[in-house]
Amino acid sequence: MLTLTVNGRERRFDGDPSMPLLWYLRDVLGLTGTKYGCGVAVCGACTVHVDGEAARACMTAMADVAGRAVVTIEGLSAEGTHPVQVAWREVNAPQCGYCQSGQIMQAAALLASTPRPTDAQVDDAMSGVLCRCGTYQRIRAAIALAAGGAR
Numbered sequence: 001m002l003t004l005t006v007n008g009r010e011r012r013f014d015g016d017p018s019m020p021l022l023w024y025l026r027d028v029l030g031l032t033g034t035k036y037g038c039g040v041a042v043c044g045a046c047t048v049h050v051d052g053e054a055a056r057a058c059m060t061a062m063a064d065v066a067g068r069a070v071v072t073i074e075g076l077s078a079e080g081t082h083p084v085q086v087a088w089r090e091v092n093a094p095q096c097g098y099c100q101s102g103q104i105m106q107a108a109a110l111l112a113s114t115p116r117p118t119d120a121q122v123d124d125a126m127s128g129v130l131c132r133c134g135t136y137q138r139i140r141a142a143i144a145l146a147a148g149g150a151r
């Protein structure tokens with residue numbers, strides 16, 4: 001048995017410790033905002049925070065999050081008022097939306113560690129989260145807005 005917190009709430013897990021965190025979030029807890037894309041840590045759709053850092057839930061085993069704090073898109077803010085979420089709405093970033101929770105979680109982790117990222121830092125942080133719809137320009141604008149800069 002292991003314990004962790006998910007969106008601030010303590011959870012106990014008795015299952016297979018090799019189970020991917022993504023399965024636990026979606027299938028056990030019903031937190032379906034975190035998406036399944038590639039399953040092999042190359043698309044970023046499943047990005048969540050583990051102890052405040054962006055992590056790919058598809059390749060993170062439950063054993064790896066024992067005693068740690070996981071935050072999903074549902075837990076980023078109670079009312080959707082996190083600065084990244086506000087900026088995302090302001091620039092209308094999503095198209096189909098499938099990749100966007102991963103994009104937002106990756107961007108939120110970036111700005112938590114680097115409040116005023118350079119273009120290169122944004123590119124570096126966001127390059128691992130793919131968008132089939134090609135919303136990259138609006139995502140960059142939203143990150144700049146959330147960081148307090150111009151669009």
Ligand code: FES
Pocket residue numbers: 035036037038039040041042043044045046047056057058059
């Ligand atoms: S589903 Fe995890 S990185 Fe693609």
Ligand code: FES
Pocket residue numbers: 094095096097098099100130131132133134135
């Ligand atoms: S908005 Fe459709 S995949 Fe990114």
